Amino acid sequence: MSDDEKNPAREVIAEYAQSHFRYFRTADGTVYAQKNGHPVARPIRSQGTTGSHRQELMVGLFRDGRGVFNGTALKEALDLIEALALYEDTHAVHIRVAPGFDGATWLDLGRDDGQSVRIHPTGWDILTPDPREVCWRRTQLTGELPLPAKDTDSKGIDLLLRLCNFATPETECLAIAWLIGCLGPSVPVPAPFLTGPQGAGKSTGGRMLVRIIEGMSGDLRRAPKDEENLIAAVAAGWVTALDNLSHMTPDLSDAMCCIVTGAENVKRALFTDGDVFRVGYRRPLLLTGIDVGVIRPDLAERLLPLRLDRPGVRRTEAELWADYAEALPVVLGSLLDLTVKVRAATAETPTDLRMADFAHLCAQLDTATGLGALAAYRATLDDLNDDVIEGDLLAQTVLGYAETLAPGAEERMTSTEWLQALSRLYSGEETRPLPKGWPTTGKVLSDRLKRLQPTLAARGVLIDAGRTREGRYLEMVRPPGPPPPEQQAAF
Template sequence: MSQAEDIVAAAGVSKSDKGPSQASVLVKIARERFELFMSEDGRPYAVAKNGPNLALPLRGKAGLRSQLARIFTDDNTGNVPSQSALADAMTVLEGIAASADPRVPHLRVARHEGGIVVDLGTSDGRCVVIGPHGWDRVPRSPVLFRRSGAMKPLPDPVRDGDGLARLRGLLNTSEEGFRLLVGWLVAAFLPDLPHPILTFRGEQGTGKSKAAQMIIGIIDPSGAPKRTAPRDLKSWGVQAFNSWGLCLDNVSVIADWLSDALCRAVTGDGMIDRALYSDDDVVVLEFRRVLAMTTIDAGALAGDLAERLLTIELSLIPDSKRREEAELDAAFADAHAAILASLFDVLAAVLKALPDVTLTERPRMADFARVLAAVDHVKDWRTLESYRTSARNAVADVLDGEPFAQAVVDLVDKAPPEGLTLTAQELLDRVDTPDKLPKKWPKDSTRAAGQLKRLAPALRTIGIDLDDSKRQPDGNRSRLYRLTAAESRRITAPGAPAAPGTSSDQHERPGATGDASTRTAPGSTRTAPAPGAPGAAPGAENRPAPASGTPSDQPKHPSPGAPGAPGAEMQPLSDVATPRLDVIERLIGTCAGCGQDMTILTPGQTHHPMCESDPA
């Protein structure tokens, strides 16, 4: 058989058949029934002219290739096209798609004319359109969507009572945490803004994994709603490209590369990889995703990732109230449609309110914060305040887990009010260095400078400012780092020296500020205001500590743990002579006997108790 005859036979046409080849028939079917185009990331797609507004990839499972094979077989009394004919047809169709104007196929959610379109994931292409005046089910989407094998259909939303109340009954969190969760779910249907990573945190037995599975299932059901951390960047990119919502389950430690990848996925990411069976062609994976994870302790996370977290604390479920998984699954499936309807009601109201919402102060995730402000306006809640508290605590948790960060914070807390100005090497020399260096402890000034730069946003969150805009005037031109603590931090930081001008009879700190949600502990980066201070918990009384009765020129007593103090160890709060056990008032002065600095803890003290010159 000649080469020409081989080609004809490969195309599925006999020598006596003068009609079009199978490949030609397949191309004709495709051009008559589908529109062909390239996406902006260079992938060829087809969309049915008289069918659902769904982008079909030319190759792969459930793509145009399999559709054409089915149509050809139906139109030719069961005759199946050859693989070579399908391959030839795909090559021609890819060329046709490349000549068309590019289009953007969306995944699960999309913007459209001031509203939001949610793909229900059904075979007929039904969707829900949400606008400022409500929502409605539509038989054909007004925007182009694509599907992936990881997606499952959403139920048609149905108003059946209070869906949010039914969701509340399925989750093991506080009312404040639940309201934050509702705000996050509403924002999850807005595709063009960065979403914080929802983090369920709690000890074993708090239902973290089940809660995450349900929440991701509300917005983007999948056969694998909970996933283990990916092993490499390529596998992560494939997962993120094919799902709108993803959850990483039981996270304890996140590798640096994955931490960076998660941060990019929040704000928008793109990855380039070599095309299959090609040496010089590439494919691009672009995505911005809604992410969740579960963890027992988020302290091992990187600082830049911590700033993108929204943490929901879960409490331990008593054995008497624990429910079987099958029961929870059935309850969730029964409530899913009503939950969606209630969320879409809130989303519609938020879309109406958003144009009039303006933030005077914008946190790191400013777009999400604005959505929360709109939710608060609609529901009369305080989710934005709760989010700010959650973000600060997440950053504090991370700083508490980094020994070098703790050492820097301790050094700044002990510095005078004007702060410190020093080089990276000087900083490295002055911080308390552990005998055995931790893994991430900087080993030279270059690495110390890099860590300072990375820690700067987290340090600002807890009230420590870093300015590295100046250099030394000498010849080496080393960069200078100026570290200063905010006034509220200087007031509340453990062991911090008093601000200038503090007299011995001033036990109440004027102007103390802080956040009621932060906490104070030895060695912790968290700080808390005295109850009653501006920013303290609602209802806290503003009561000054009792006056010491010590004149301003009287000597004062040493702080617990200082040289000469009894036992040279931290004095318990219960031993402090003050009616407020959660506050230690410190007044720095000089001992009348030895002249060293000391701190008054009880009225009338003038000497170190162990000082040799003490007449007692």
């Protein structure tokens, strides 16, 4: 077939595509296609087995009687459309939760008809969003949620708490605060860590929390062995839930910190020499396990321990999940009612906690309901500080050295001198050998103390760093009176 005979096919496809779809690009240059009047957008380069824009375009052309076209004509038409879209204004795409106009936020129900929940300051409604306001991105991890029930009179929250085995009322209110935080597109929330004895229903409880946001297809998964696979899983969904953690490597711990508070990964684009693409992510994270061993201080500030007890009466999986599926519309409706109420509440933002947005949300929840979520959150952070100290011999030794100082005293030495002093204190008169992982140089000690600084500050020991003409120093201060609030120090 001559080139002249191929041109009409390309033109037919391009004309049909531009009349039935809106094409735009995101800030990273990815081009998306959005059917006119529909909020779901698909990347035009997607080669997925189901739901790709290429298939959507082929089906539309066939059903509207335009014909069946070969792959070459489709590719050439899409190449032209992609080039033209790069000159259009940028527009963001969102998974599950998105900001809207006038202070509203949206929750994608994952439905084919595009119906979503608009949460605004005066209530919530089930609507199909204007494509100019919200563009949803769907993946295989985007499950369908039921239409939430109206006028639940908070029955859904009680139903959820009866299905889960939370150990205390404080744990229950923190779980509720986390769920409300998951409905906010811009609020970093700490990662719940569901823990308890064997048979406490940690995995089941984790699934129940996840499925309120992700639908009945939402599930837990094993932690990937490398950061690249973890980031890929995180970027494809909203809530990432990792099951049965028993050990946490430093790399996995650092990756989890980035997931909770947000980070960006840059990789080389495939089949190119120098092009790169960016993957930005900040997602709610949920973990389950009996014990993960030593917790690093930076991750401890981003965790939310939720303890579960063993249930007194066992139920079959089929019976339990049938009851849960029946209750889910009421649970979701009650959660949305409470979210509106909490967002309307006025409360001061605590200034001494790392996750200030979540602390503020807890304060708003207390104002709206009187549950005591902020006090419970502070108590969990205090317990986590104890866990960090119990798992770190250096932290224990620093606190032991601080006990030799009088209240209000200050001591300043170089990092090498501090290493010698702390090593002597640990070895004692018996000169016991230093443990594996003990700092070997002053620089290593300084770096370790940077990580431990918030934990030590919570126990009334302040570590600071500075420089004089003679060189750099580390200073230990034991303030008089009760331990100060948690705070960050500049190194």
